[in-house]
Amino acid sequence: MQFHLSFPVEPLESAIRYSDELLLMGSCFAEEIGEKLQEHRFNTIINPNGILYNPLSITKALHHYLDGKVYTQEDLFQHNDTWHSWDHHSRFAAVTPEATLDAINTAHAAAARSLEQADWLILTLGSAHAYVLKENNRMVGNCHKVPAAAFYKRMLTADEVITALDNVMHRLFFRNRKINILFTVSPVRYIRDGVVENNLSKAILLQAVHHLVNKFNRLYYFPAYELVLDDLRDYRFYKEDLVHPNATAINYVWEQVVKACIHPDSQALLHTIAEINRAAHHRPFNPESSHHRQFLRTYAAKVKQVMADHPQLDMQPLLTYFEQ
Structure with a gap:
């Protein structure tokens, strides 16, 4: 039995891009x-x-x-x-x-x-x-x-x-x-x-x-x-x-x-930024641990890569956070 009505949402003919x-x-x-x-x-x-x-x-x-x-x-x-x-x-x-x-x-x-x-x-x-x-x-x-x-x-x-x-x-x-x-x-x-x-x-x-x-x-x-x-x-x-x-x-x-x-070309970037945002909201059990420092370095590198590939995006606040 079906207890939930869902319906397809038609994609826009001219979808939104990061350049918009x-x-x-x-x-x-x-x-x-x-x-x-x-x-x-x-x-x-x-x-x-x-x-x-x-x-x-x-x-x-x-x-x-x-x-x-x-x-x-x-x-x-x-x-x-x-x-x-x-x-x-x-x-x-x-x-x-x-x-x-x-x-x-x-x-x-x-x-x-x-x-x-x-x-x-x-x-x-x-x-x-x-x-x-x-x-x-x-x-x-x-x-x-x-x-x-x-x-x-x-x-x-x-x-x-x-x-x-x-x-x-x-x-x-x-x-x-x-x-x-x-x-x-x-x-x-x-x-x-x-x-x-x-x-x-x-x-x-x-x-x-x-x-x-x-x-x-x-x-x-x-x-x-x-x-x-x-x-x-x-x-x-x-x-x-x-x-x-x-x-x-x-x-x-x-x-x-x-x-x-x-x-679709912008969805991949969106998901990357979403992952970075989730990492920025992560609260470590031990901020001084080597594991957490490596975590920060890893995501700082990801932010730098996004900044290099998409210089028009304002990623500096995230980079500042991960380079603390």
């Missing part, structure tokens, strides 16, 4: 996968605006990168003695407007440069629910723990999402003719919106993404949502909040990303 530049944006799941890519030394920028959940906030950020927008104090507001931007995650908040603006504009400049030459833009859509300020009808990327009475919540329509993404896709392809775009829908379950409402939200995102993937040649879909919800399909693959996928689920999705999205 990657920009990831979207929900917290984008950060989980982005950190895996960074850990394996891919050239990656993750969430220049911080975590963004709804697709309209994501497309607004992309337009701002393309426009070269520079934020000023007029774009900020003060709440609980810190300065925030409605377009950014609270990680940019600071006690002075100057500090907030410096962090925001530094991240925007890096994102704008990356978007001009990126090989891949990876967008993880989290929710079709959006929050809008009552006072001026402005959609926000983050509520910053401002009281809920200041907002009203609404569900975006599939047409709204399709139109917003379609418009920014045309601008992107005009500015960067080599960029590929990989969509995922976050498997995080936003049950605070309600179970039925969460499922409707995900359905809207899936409808919009597949409409666009079928329209453009360089748009792709990776089934992170389906891998967790339909393949794993068990609460033991979630954290204690029963909402966020746990480390086992994230690692499972990452394995599928490697198989389907990373070019």
Whole structure:
């Protein structure tokens, strides 16, 4: 008898290579996968605006990168003695407007440069629910723990999402003719919106993404949502909040990303770096032993070989560790 449903994940026609530049944006799941890519030394920028959940906030950020927008104090507001931007995650908040603006504009400049030459833009859509300020009808990327009475919540329509993404896709392809775009829908379950409402939200995102993937040649879909919800399909693959996928689920999705999205020529290097990373996390019983010193020398040599073969990769921190 079969108690587990699995399905094949189709490899990307144009897979990701170590020579590629990657920009990831979207929900917290984008950060989980982005950190895996960074850990394996891919050239990656993750969430220049911080975590963004709804697709309209994501497309607004992309337009701002393309426009070269520079934020000023007029774009900020003060709440609980810190300065925030409605377009950014609270990680940019600071006690002075100057500090907030410096962090925001530094991240925007890096994102704008990356978007001009990126090989891949990876967008993880989290929710079709959006929050809008009552006072001026402005959609926000983050509520910053401002009281809920200041907002009203609404569900975006599939047409709204399709139109917003379609418009920014045309601008992107005009500015960067080599960029590929990989969509995922976050498997995080936003049950605070309600179970039925969460499922409707995900359905809207899936409808919009597949409409666009079928329209453009360089748009792709990776089934992170389906891998967790339909393949794993068990609460033991979630954290204690029963909402966020746990480390086992994230690692499972990452394995599928490697198989389907990373070019075969780069997979061998990825596995070598993964081995080196595991060695760097090894904690010896006796750090002064000759056996451990030989272990360090062996992996220092492996790092040097990778650096010689792939000088574009930032392996110096690992080399420093093994040459301690």
